[in-house]
Amino acid sequence: MIDYRINRVEGFSDKIGELVSMLVHTREVTLGEIKNLRQDELDYLIDEGSNSIGALLLHIASIEFVHQVISFEERDIHENEFKKWKEALELGPQARNMIRNNSLTYYLEELAQVRQQTLSKLKACNDEWLFKEKHWENGIPYNNYYLWFHVLEDEINHRGQIRVIKRVLSKNKKISE
Known part of the structure; x- marks a missing residue:
């Protein structure tokens, strides 16, 4: 039950616990x-320029992974990490061709594995860590709180796309019946 x-979550500092509650x-x-x-529903494409639900799910996992690296390790992703997540991060034509034929279990495991790592790393952080200010290469400041807000907003945004795809699938199913 959702x-x-x-709320604050036991085992985490106050603000981190609230963030975990939102995640x-x-x-x-x-x-x-x-x-x-x-x-077939996970692979469905509304049109030749859209992303599948499966690709969006891997994108959600990839964004969280990248934000783990940036916030916890204070670095950008390595070449091997980029190779693993490239299609999911960029979406588009390559993702449409390569992120296919996976079961729901596959996507659930990818999401869970990345999330488990996030929660493990967040346990070691305190509230001050959220507000630690850093700068992008172009000089623009950001903090860890913003990075994790972005993880949330990205997932919520793509969940909206998933809902649209499901509506189209439902409508197409009714038409073909």
Whole structure:
């Protein structure tokens, strides 16, 4: 059952716990949206320029992974890490061709593996870490709180796309019946 409150989470500092509460809620809603999807539904493309639900799910995992590296390790991703996540990060034509034929279990495992690492790393952080200010190469400041806000907004945004794809799938299913 989804909890519709932002709470502190035991084992985390106050603000980190609130962030974890938001991460957990966001993921629970996403998982509810994709529950029981078949492989053909995960691979469905609305048109030649769209992304599949499967690609969007891997994109969500890839964005979280990249933000782990930036915030916890204070570096950019290495070449091998980029190779693993390239299509999911960039989406587009290559993702449409390469992110296909995977089961829902595959996507759930990828999401869970990345999230487990996030929660493990966040346990070692304190509230001050959230506000630690850094600068992008162009001099623009950011903090870790912003990075993790972006992880949340990215997942929520792509969940909206997943809902649109599901509506089109549902409509097309009714037409073909």
